[in-house]
Amino acid sequence: MSAWVEKLSARGYKITPQRRIILEILGNSDRHLTAEEIGQEVRKTEPSISLATVYRNLNLLADLQIVSRLNIHDGPVRYELHGGHNHHLVCMDCGVAVKLGVCPMQGEVNRVAEENGFEVSNHHFEVLGYCRECSLKRKLQQANSTAEGGTAGDKD
Numbered sequence: 001m002s003a004w005v006e007k008l009s010a011r012g013y014k015i016t017p018q019r020r021i022i023l024e025i026l027g028n029s030d031r032h033l034t035a036e037e038i039g040q041e042v043r044k045t046e047p048s049i050s051l052a053t054v055y056r057n058l059n060l061l062a063d064l065q066i067v068s069r070l071n072i073h074d075g076p077v078r079y080e081l082h083g084g085h086n087h088h089l090v091c092m093d094c095g096v097a098v099k100l101g102v103c104p105m106q107g108e109v110n111r112v113a114e115e116n117g118f119e120v121s122n123h124h125f126e127v128l129g130y131c132r133e134c135s136l137k138r139k140l141q142q143a144n145s146t147a148e149g150g151t152a153g154d155k156d
């Protein structure tokens with residue numbers, strides 16, 4: 001939790017209470033959170049902080065690479081603390097993030113980069129999908145909607 005303090009002050013930014021709260025929320029979460037979810041959590045401790053303020057600070061923290069933005073197709077942007085080196089399985093519905101514990105840069109990807117004389121400066125790797133619960137929910141929803149007279153042609 002001290003690395004981001006240094007990053008902020010090195011760039012001349014203050015450690016404002018709202019920035020501290022946002023970073024604490026992200027640091028304590030095992031999910032990648034949306035701005036709305038962060039805003040809800042923030043207001044539990046500081047009801048006066050608006051969602052606009054949360055957005056503004058998230059953008060700043062993302063620009064400073066203190067938090068990472070995860071863009072999910074058809075879903076809200078999710079945020080995580082850019083602390084250390086982690087790759088996750090990320091649920092596109094609820095944001096639950098399961099640590100992978102492996103890095104693709106250790107294998108084949110690194111070899112291809114080397115072969116091409118490609119100087120890697122950074123990498124980002126997340127596997128998007130649906131966690132067990134959300135996957136089950138989706139299957140139930142699909143089953144319900146086809147039972148209601150859907151004409152979908154898939155058969156087993």
Ligand SMILES: [Zn+2]
Binds near residue numbers: 095
């Ligand atoms: Zn989920």
Ligand SMILES: [Zn+2]
Binds near residue numbers: 085086123
């Ligand atoms: Zn990696």
